[in-house]
Amino acid sequence: MFAAAIFDMDGLLIDSERPIMAAWIEAARTLDIELSHAQYLQVVGLAMVESEAILGALLGGPDAYRHAIAHVRQRLQLARSDGAPLFPIKPGAAEFLGALRERGTRCAVASSSTSGQIQACLGSLDVLHHFDAFAGGDEVARAKPDPALYLLAAARLGVDPSQCIAFEDSENGAKAALAAGMRVVIVPDLKHPPASIVERAFHVLDSLHDATAHLPRWFPERPTAPVSA
Secondary structure (H helix, E strand, C coil): CCCEEEECCECCCECCHHHHHHHHHHHHHHCCCCCCHHHHHHHCCCCHHHHHHHHHHHHCCHHHHHHHHHHHHHHHHHCCCCCCCCCCECCCHHHHHHHHHHHCCEEEEEECCCHHHHHHHHHHCCCHHHCCEEEEHHHCCCCCCCCHHHHHHHHHHCCCHHHEEEEECCHHHHHHHHHCCCEEEECCCCCCCCHHHHCCCCEECCCHHHHHHHHHHHCCCCCCCCCCC
16 A cells, blocks of 8 residues: 555646647647647647747747747636636546545645646645645756656655655656656546556556545555645
8 A cells, every 4th residue: 555646737637738739739820830739749748848849849940939838828818717717627636636635645746837836726626735745847957757756746745755656647747756666547638658658557547536446455544634735
């Protein structure tokens, strides 16, 4: 059994990858460029610097990238105008987090998004209180697939990495957790990890709905610990 659960955020806890991809495809069209789904999937799970390099090359250079990202930010900002969360929570995520909390399992987020984005996104979905610790991409020198984010999250929980299960949707995220010495449960989103990663996974699930059934085998019941906001 394991002592803690550490979660990626984008594409795992929140459905952010689809609206972001749609915004980039729309932005590319303003430049008379057809950005395909397959081309965009190259950047899923990458850090901002790497994504910028790939998208810049696909769009025609730094100036085109700056135009496109301004359009993306404006498009996503407009999507908030109806008061609904920009990125809805993924199926089963809230229920699974609640079940972990009932068992007294310590939980953290290890996301390439900034610490501020993590707090804002999860706060808007009323699940922030389920987590004891957070590690954002702005807090480490190297992003996934480097293990730094997962090691930071485990350190903040006070749990040895070998006693953690990481929940991930992307190849780079899974590589990062494996490099940190954690077991990895993969819940694929837009891009299914390759067989070489799936073979090393502790488990592969269709959604976090399916994770709840495994709780008695993965995490022991403990007295509920205080949870920081």
